[in-house]
Each structure stands twice: as C-alpha cells, then as structure tokens.
Amino acid sequence: MNEELRKNADACYRLAEQKAAHYFKSLSMQVMEKTYVPTLTNDIQSWKHNHIRHHSLLSFFSVRKGKPDFREYHNYIKWLDHTGKLDNYLDRSISYIFMRDLGKALDSPVTQSRIRRVVDSLKSYLTDQGNKTETFSKAGLYRMAQKDGVESTMIWVINKLKTVSSNIPKGMDAEQAQRKIIKIIAGVVMHEVEEMGEEISPEERTQKLDKAIRFGYSYGLTYPLIDDLLDANVLSTKEEKQYTDLIRTTLITGSVPELGEWPGNNIDLIRYIHSELRDAFEYIKVHQQQETMKSFFERSYVFFHSQEEDRKKDLSNGNYTNEELYIPIILKSSSSRLIVRSLISAPEDESIDERIFYYGIYNQLADDFADMFDDMEEGAVTPYTYYLKYHDKRSDLINPFELYWTVISNLLHNVYQSDTKTCEVILDRAINGLKRFKERMGTKKYNEVMELFASGNPKFNHVIQNMVRKADDVDFFDKLLRDHMITNLKNERKEREDFSETIETVRNQINNILTIRKSDKVSLTKEPIIDAANYSLEGDGKRLRPIMTWVMGVNEYGLDQSAIVPLLRSLEYMHTASLIFDDLPSQDNASTRRGRATLHQVYNIAIAELTGLFLTQKAVEEQASLDQFDSKTVLHLIRYSAQMTENMCRGQAMDLDSKGKPLTLEQLKMMCFYKTGIGFEASLIMPAILACANESEIEALKKFAYHAGIAFQIKDDLLDVEGDLTLLGKPIGKDAENDNSTFVSILGAVGARKEMWEHYCLAMEALQEVPHTTTFLKHFMNYIVNRDH
Structure with missing residues (x-):
C-alpha cells in the first residue's frame, strides 16, 4: 500500500478524533457538574402534561382491553386510526426520522411543511382500504x-x-x-x-x-x-x-x-x-460526483477504523479510559449517516453535518442500553457492559446512563436551541425506550438495572421512573416497522422451508402413484403404449399441478387424501399428454424434455401421438373413479375438465398458427393462458368443485390462476434466452429458432420482467379474495418468478 495514502487516511482519522474528543470533553464536564439534572427535570415536568391523563377505573380497563399489542402491525395501525391517535403517532415518528436520519431542525417551517406532507401521504397509504x-x-x-x-x-x-x-x-x-x-x-x-x-x-x-x-x-x-x-x-x-x-x-x-x-x-x-x-x-x-468522492472515502475510513477500534477491545481488559470507550462511538455513530450525504453528493451544509455529528451518540447509547445483556453475554465492550463489569472497581468510569441523559440535554438546548417540538419528540423517544426495555426485561430486572445506573441521581431517577410508570405509551412507527419486518422475514423463511418440504414430500407421493400397470391378462404382443406412457411419466417432472391440487384439497378443503388420488393422477396424465403433443415435429419439434430425449425420438411419431391420446383418456377414466364423492359433483368436475382440455387444444392451435407471425401483447396473453394458465386453474378449481366451494371463491382462484399462468409463461420465455441447459432439461433458444412470438420478443427482456412482476402482483392481490390460507400459493408465485428451470 502507498505509504503516503496511508498517512493521509490516518491524518484524516486523527482530525475526526480530535473533534470527537472535544465533544466528549464537553459532555463529560456536563456529567460531572450534573447540569442536565435541573434542565431535564423542568423539561420532563412540561412534557408530562401532554402524556399523563387521569382515567376513571372503567375507562382505564376499556382502553387497555381494546388496545392491541404495538407489535401487531395492521391491528395497531387500525386501532390508532380508530382512536384518532394516528396523526400524532405518525407526526412524532416522521419528525424523529427527519432529525435522526436527515439532520433536520424541527423549528424550520420548510421542514415542518415537508413532515406534514409525508405524514399525510403515509396516513393515506396506511388507511387505504383498497390497498391489497x-x-x-x-x-x-x-x-x-x-x-x-x-x-x-x-x-x-x-x-x-x-x-x-x-x-x-x-x-x-x-x-x-x-x-x-x-x-x-x-x-x-x-x-x-x-x-x-x-x-x-x-x-x-x-x-x-x-x-x-x-x-x-x-x-x-x-x-x-x-x-x-x-x-x-x-x-x-x-x-x-x-x-x-x-x-x-x-x-x-x-x-x-x-x-x-x-x-x-x-x-x-x-x-x-x-x-x-x-x-x-x-x-x-x-x-458518484467527483466533488464528494474525497469526503465519501474519508468518512468511510473513519467509520471503518472507529468500528475496528471498538471491535478489538476485550472486556477482560480493565484499563480502558473513558475516552477510549466513547470517542470511537461518537465517530462511528455520526460518520455512518454522514457517509450517506457524501454518497448521494448532497451539497455542503454545515448545520446539517453538525446536527448529525452531535446526534449520533444518542442513538448509539440508546441501542447499547437496550442490548446490554446480549452484548455482555457475547463479551462485547460497550459503555454499558464495561460499566456493569468495572463500576465497583473504577470510580473514574463515567456512568453511561448519566451520559445518555447529558447527551439528550445537550441536544435539546445546545444543538436544537430549546425547540418545543424537538423536546417533545426526543423525550417521547427516551421514555418509550425505557418502557420497551422494562416490558422486555420484566420489572424485577429493570429495577436492578436502574438501581445501578441511576444510583447517582435518585431524585432525577424518581422523575424518570414516574414517567415510565404513568405516562401514556409513546410508540414510534420505525420501531413498529422494524419489528414487523423482522417478523415477516422470519415467517417468510419458515414458510419457504415448509413450502419446499411440502413440494418434496407430495411430489414423492405423486411419483409413486403415476405408473400405469399393464393388464394382468396374458398379452400376445408387447404393450408399447403403456411403456411409452410410463417413460413420459417417469421423467423428472415438477408435478406442480397435482401438488397444488393436493395442498388445496387436503390442507385447505379437508378432503381425504386417498379419495383424491384419482384426481392427482388425472392432472399429471393430462399435463404429460399435452407435453407429448407439444414436442412433436409437427408442433414444437423438441429433442429433449425433463432432461431426457422426447418420446417421439425414443419410440416414433405414431406411438407418441397414440400415447398422448391414451393419457388423455386415462385422465378421464381416473376422474370417473372419484367414487367417494357425490355423482353430480363428479359429473360437474368431468364436464369442467373436458372444457379445459378443449381450451388447451385451442391454445396450442393458436400457438401453431402464430409461428412466424407478430402477435400483440393481448393475443400472447390469451394464448399462453389457454396453454399454461388453464392447467393451473384446473389444479385449483377441481378440488374446489369436489369441496363444493362457493362461486366467489372459485372466481378468485381463477383470477389467481390466470395471472400465475402468464407469469409462469413469461419466466419460461426469459429462461429460453437466459437459462442454463443443464438446469432447464431442454434446449434454450427454441422460441427464436421456431420464430415464435414471446413476451421477450415483444417486450424485450426488461419489459418482459416488468410484465412478469405485474402479473405476480395481480396474482398475489387475487389471493386476498380467497377465504382460505394461501401461504402455499404465495410461495408458489415466489417459486414461479425465481425458478431457474
């Protein structure tokens, strides 16, 4: 590494360190002099007038009974809106974000106007009944x-x-x-x-x-x-x-x-x-613009080096000075947000930079307080873990809880010039943080923590704890979003794992029931049709259609799984027949399917044609074997199945007729629905028919299947130009070779992806109208857009 560059980076860090040291010296002096105590006591006395309300016993219980847990995202938003609290909730939340993330001063009319617009827009979005x-x-x-x-x-x-x-x-x-x-x-x-x-x-x-x-x-x-x-x-x-x-x-x-x-x-x-x-x-x-490139690298280096300074600390070392504990925190907490300004090449604004610099340690100390016991368990050095371990051995150590309130006092009166709204929002946040910590730790553990960290100021601590006990909840939207996002992501992972497990389990079950047995009667000749049918069925098929039927039929409609075995067979027989016809030289002339040679190449064209016809008839035979259901219901299902088969044939005929012809987008959507979407629709509607589902539910499932089918076909078109032959199990580039109109040829790859995601969204929105658990279908859609084969 160039020595001159290294020296420049170190010099940059030392300069930032000097500024942080100056800030820390000012804070430590305020801690020693306890100047924050009378100042914040007055602030809290003013703050409490808007946060402590006197309720009758009856109203208290009725309010508590009706209030959902603040982590229940949708219910909590509805409750806030119903009780008229949503405006204030969003206003303090967005105001806080403008201070913390954007370095804004709340006493600015321009900032207030901007916050109001964001609040109105967010409220409209959150309460939009049509938002699905x-x-x-x-x-x-x-x-x-x-x-x-x-x-x-x-x-x-x-x-x-x-x-x-x-x-x-x-x-x-x-x-x-x-x-x-x-x-x-x-x-x-x-x-x-x-x-x-x-x-x-x-x-x-x-x-x-x-x-x-x-x-x-x-x-x-x-x-x-x-x-x-x-x-x-x-x-x-x-x-x-x-x-x-x-x-x-x-x-x-x-x-x-x-x-x-x-x-x-x-x-x-x-x-x-x-x-x-x-x-x-x-x-x-x-x-990035050249004029902010230097600032970006300097701030990034300060951020990284300050993290390294913190990371290399060892909790067993009892000799760290207060400066060694706090200065890296000041640097990393401020530089992380200052980086963003240089990242987007924001113009120089000294007032914003200063506010971000002074504000950062407040957030870091609040986070470290909330995580102190997790950090202690991991052996991480933070001001709180270090004080927990060495407070009785080191009288010189600054109490981080006192420093935390000193930072708040300094922000309110030296940085934000005693602005009323700023005082309201920051105290909201501080009291909210203690309330959350108490709820998470339990009263006993919380009191033990307070006994240690607030022991130097019993009167001030009494004021604070009084607010923690009596003040109304002052929750914040960013906390709600954070909890909601983590819950969603964790649920998503578990659902994804369950989806994959279900796919694999049910696929194996279906594979075991597909083989067509030969007649027990002694045959004078071989039976190439059955051999050919089993060859096609034994390919590495995804079995998506019968799997969807099994999940909807068994898990959602409660149908007996043994009772619907004939339906599962029929769906895969029909689908395999359609692939056999599709691969013929007179149609798509494909050489491989499901990772193996196509049927007409292994046997001959005549056998392939007869096998396709044989499998369609086997499908009808299986449907007629649904003997555990009402005969009228089964007839309804067979009639529906016959109509779907007719439509699939029409779709394939349209496909053949379209070769070499430019199609409109709407023509292509109609064609691919007939070819692909109908198969998905049948997989959902057939178990719904057996379960006697109502018409509105069936219509919602049809809508889902329509968009799922188009999204599936678009992904196929994208894979045909971008896919991997070894993963796909069939040649790529066949659409271009056959001069087929595809979503890619009409819209281009970028436009096709947008169209796929549009139908993904429409399919997901259609699921909102289905009165059953649709987790499997949600992940089925995720599979469609993310698959590589």
Missing part, C-alpha cells in the same frame, strides 16, 4: 416502485437481497442482514428525495431514485458483509486479519485489491463477498 398489498412483501415493494418508474431497480434489488440472504453463513442472522440493507436503502432514498426538491421532472426523479436505491444497496452491504461478519466469529483469526486489511486497503487506495490466496476454510463465502462488494464499490465510484 403488504408493505414489505415483494408485491408491496414492487407496487411502490411502479409509482416512480423504478420497477426494474426494485426487481434488481429484490434479487440481490435474495442472493445475500442465501449466502449469509451459519452464526449470522439472514433476516437481520436483509433488514439492515433495506433500512439503509430507505435512508439513502429519503436523503435523495429531500435533496431533489419538488420541481424535478418525473424522468429525472426516476433516474435519481434508481441511483439512490443502488447506492443504498451498495452501502448497505457493508453492514452484514463487513461489520456483522467481523463481529460473528465466523472467520478465523488469520482470515479476519486478511479481510480487514483488504477493506482498509480499499478505502485508503480507492480500489478493491485482488483476493489472492486465502488462508482459511471460508474461501467460497469470501469469494462471494469479495465479488459483491467489489461490484458495489465500483458502482459507487462510477456514479
């Missing part, structure tokens, strides 16, 4: 992206998050990794929106938002893939040193070095991380 999408579901994120024309960017980032999650090693939390990246993306986008102003054109807004999302992802990666990784003890000591040297070299030189030889067992993980971080770093370098 979950905020942090893939469909919800895509719908949000559509409004600003950044759908392709959202598709990109969703795929990136999926890849990051799948590469998070054991010992780390994949859901927290995704949450942190999403949070950083949101923060960068917020900064960009604030900087771009109101007069920007839609085209320029789209470009800026696209860049902000990609910037946010690129920067957000550093949290799970650098900070969390180095905290998790996943890497060996040698690996950790080489990895930190690589990051340090990158930030000092502005270039990512080659990976070179790797000393440990985590080479595959490191290769992925190196590749992903290199791409992210290059994106930032290429798209």
Whole structure:
C-alpha cells in the first residue's frame, strides 16, 4: 500500500478524533457538574402534561382491553386510526426520522411543511382500504416502485437481497442482514428525495431514485458483509486479519485489491463477498460526483477504523479510559449517516453535518442500553457492559446512563436551541425506550438495572421512573416497522422451508402413484403404449399441478387424501399428454424434455401421438373413479375438465398458427393462458368443485390462476434466452429458432420482467379474495418468478 495514502487516511482519522474528543470533553464536564439534572427535570415536568391523563377505573380497563399489542402491525395501525391517535403517532415518528436520519431542525417551517406532507401521504397509504398489498412483501415493494418508474431497480434489488440472504453463513442472522440493507436503502432514498426538491421532472426523479436505491444497496452491504461478519466469529483469526486489511486497503487506495490466496476454510463465502462488494464499490465510484468522492472515502475510513477500534477491545481488559470507550462511538455513530450525504453528493451544509455529528451518540447509547445483556453475554465492550463489569472497581468510569441523559440535554438546548417540538419528540423517544426495555426485561430486572445506573441521581431517577410508570405509551412507527419486518422475514423463511418440504414430500407421493400397470391378462404382443406412457411419466417432472391440487384439497378443503388420488393422477396424465403433443415435429419439434430425449425420438411419431391420446383418456377414466364423492359433483368436475382440455387444444392451435407471425401483447396473453394458465386453474378449481366451494371463491382462484399462468409463461420465455441447459432439461433458444412470438420478443427482456412482476402482483392481490390460507400459493408465485428451470 502507498505509504503516503496511508498517512493521509490516518491524518484524516486523527482530525475526526480530535473533534470527537472535544465533544466528549464537553459532555463529560456536563456529567460531572450534573447540569442536565435541573434542565431535564423542568423539561420532563412540561412534557408530562401532554402524556399523563387521569382515567376513571372503567375507562382505564376499556382502553387497555381494546388496545392491541404495538407489535401487531395492521391491528395497531387500525386501532390508532380508530382512536384518532394516528396523526400524532405518525407526526412524532416522521419528525424523529427527519432529525435522526436527515439532520433536520424541527423549528424550520420548510421542514415542518415537508413532515406534514409525508405524514399525510403515509396516513393515506396506511388507511387505504383498497390497498391489497403488504408493505414489505415483494408485491408491496414492487407496487411502490411502479409509482416512480423504478420497477426494474426494485426487481434488481429484490434479487440481490435474495442472493445475500442465501449466502449469509451459519452464526449470522439472514433476516437481520436483509433488514439492515433495506433500512439503509430507505435512508439513502429519503436523503435523495429531500435533496431533489419538488420541481424535478418525473424522468429525472426516476433516474435519481434508481441511483439512490443502488447506492443504498451498495452501502448497505457493508453492514452484514463487513461489520456483522467481523463481529460473528465466523472467520478465523488469520482470515479476519486478511479481510480487514483488504477493506482498509480499499478505502485508503480507492480500489478493491485482488483476493489472492486465502488462508482459511471460508474461501467460497469470501469469494462471494469479495465479488459483491467489489461490484458495489465500483458502482459507487462510477456514479458518484467527483466533488464528494474525497469526503465519501474519508468518512468511510473513519467509520471503518472507529468500528475496528471498538471491535478489538476485550472486556477482560480493565484499563480502558473513558475516552477510549466513547470517542470511537461518537465517530462511528455520526460518520455512518454522514457517509450517506457524501454518497448521494448532497451539497455542503454545515448545520446539517453538525446536527448529525452531535446526534449520533444518542442513538448509539440508546441501542447499547437496550442490548446490554446480549452484548455482555457475547463479551462485547460497550459503555454499558464495561460499566456493569468495572463500576465497583473504577470510580473514574463515567456512568453511561448519566451520559445518555447529558447527551439528550445537550441536544435539546445546545444543538436544537430549546425547540418545543424537538423536546417533545426526543423525550417521547427516551421514555418509550425505557418502557420497551422494562416490558422486555420484566420489572424485577429493570429495577436492578436502574438501581445501578441511576444510583447517582435518585431524585432525577424518581422523575424518570414516574414517567415510565404513568405516562401514556409513546410508540414510534420505525420501531413498529422494524419489528414487523423482522417478523415477516422470519415467517417468510419458515414458510419457504415448509413450502419446499411440502413440494418434496407430495411430489414423492405423486411419483409413486403415476405408473400405469399393464393388464394382468396374458398379452400376445408387447404393450408399447403403456411403456411409452410410463417413460413420459417417469421423467423428472415438477408435478406442480397435482401438488397444488393436493395442498388445496387436503390442507385447505379437508378432503381425504386417498379419495383424491384419482384426481392427482388425472392432472399429471393430462399435463404429460399435452407435453407429448407439444414436442412433436409437427408442433414444437423438441429433442429433449425433463432432461431426457422426447418420446417421439425414443419410440416414433405414431406411438407418441397414440400415447398422448391414451393419457388423455386415462385422465378421464381416473376422474370417473372419484367414487367417494357425490355423482353430480363428479359429473360437474368431468364436464369442467373436458372444457379445459378443449381450451388447451385451442391454445396450442393458436400457438401453431402464430409461428412466424407478430402477435400483440393481448393475443400472447390469451394464448399462453389457454396453454399454461388453464392447467393451473384446473389444479385449483377441481378440488374446489369436489369441496363444493362457493362461486366467489372459485372466481378468485381463477383470477389467481390466470395471472400465475402468464407469469409462469413469461419466466419460461426469459429462461429460453437466459437459462442454463443443464438446469432447464431442454434446449434454450427454441422460441427464436421456431420464430415464435414471446413476451421477450415483444417486450424485450426488461419489459418482459416488468410484465412478469405485474402479473405476480395481480396474482398475489387475487389471493386476498380467497377465504382460505394461501401461504402455499404465495410461495408458489415466489417459486414461479425465481425458478431457474
């Protein structure tokens, strides 16, 4: 590494360290003099008038009974709206975010106007009865992206998050990794929106938002893939040193070095991380404005080096000074948000930078307080864990809880100039933090903590604890979102695992019932039709259609699984027959199917044609064998099945007639629904018919199947030009070779992806109208858009 560059980086850090030392000296003087006590006591006395209400015993119980847990996202929002509290809840939440993340002063009329617009917009979104999408579901994120024309960017980032999650090693939390990246993306986008102003054109807004999302992802990666990784003890000591040297070299030189030889067992993980971080770093370098590049590298180096200073501390070392404990915290907590401003090339604004610098340690101390026992268990050095261990041995140690309230007092009166709303919001947050901690720890543990950390100021502590006991709840939207997001991500992972397990289990069951037995009678000749049928059925089929039928029939409608075995066979027989016809030389002339030679190549065209016809008749025979159901219901099902078969034939005829002809998008959608969507529809509607489901439910399932089928076909079209032959089990490029109109040929790859995601969203929205658990179908849609074969 160039020695001059290293010296410059160290000099930059020392300069930042001096500023942090000056700030810490000011805070420590206020702690010693206890100046914060009378000041905050007065503030809290004023604050409590709006937060302690006197209720009758009856009204108290009625309010508590009706209030949902604040972590129940949808119910809690509904309750806030119903009780008229949503406005204030959102106002304090957005005001807090404007201070914390954007460095804004709340006494500014411009800032207040902007907060009001955000609150109104957010309230409208949260209470929109017509909004059918979950905020942090893939469909919800895509719908949000559509409004600003950044759908392709959202598709990109969703795929990136999926890849990051799948590469998070054991010992780390994949859901927290995704949450942190999403949070950083949101923060960068917020900064960009604030900087771009109101007069920007839609085209320029789209470009800026696209860049902000990609910037946010690129920067957000550093949290799970650098900070969390180095905290998790996943890497060996040698690996950790080489990895930190690589990051340090990158930030000092502005270039990512080659990976070179790797000393440990985590080479595959490191290769992925190196590749992903290199791409992210290059994106930032290429798209960032030159005038803020220097600031970006300097702040990034300060952030990384301050984290390293903290990381190398050992809780068994009882000799750290107060400065060694607090200065790195001041640096990392402020530089992490200052980086965002240089990342988006925001213009210099000394007042914003100063507020962000002074504010950072408040958040860090609040987080460290909440996590002190987890940190203690992991042996991490924070002001709280260090004080817990050494307070009775080191009289010189600053009490971090006292410093926390000193920071609050300093912010309120020296940074934000005693602004009334700022005082309200920060005290809301502080009291809320203690309430949450008490609820999580329990009263006994909480009182033990307070006995230690608040022992130096019993009168002030009495004032605080009085508020914790008596004040109304002052919850915040970002906390609700955080809990909601983590819950969703964890549920999503569990549901995904259950989905995969169900697919595998039911697929094996279906594979075991498909083989067609030969007649027991002695045959004078061979039976090539049955052999050919079994050859086709034994291929590595996904069995999606009968699996969907099994899940809906058994799990949702409560049908006896042995009773619907004939229906499962019939669906796979019909589907396999359609593939045999589809592969014929007179139609698509395919050479491989399900990883093996197509039937007409193994036998001959005549046998293939007869086998297809044989399987369609076997399907009808199986349906007629549904003897545990009412005969009229079975006749209804057979009639419906015959109509679907007719439509599939029409769809294939349309497909053949369209070769070499340009199709409109609507013609293509109609054709692929007849070819693909009908199969999905039949898989859902047939068990619904057997269960005598009502018409509105059947219509919702048909709507879902329509959009699922189109999304499936679009993915097929994309795989035909981008897929891997070994994964697909059939040749790629056949659509172009056959001169077929496809979604890719009409819309291009980018447009086809957008169209696929549009139908994904419409399918997910249709599920809202189905009065049964639709978790399996939700993950079926995720499978459709994410599959590689």
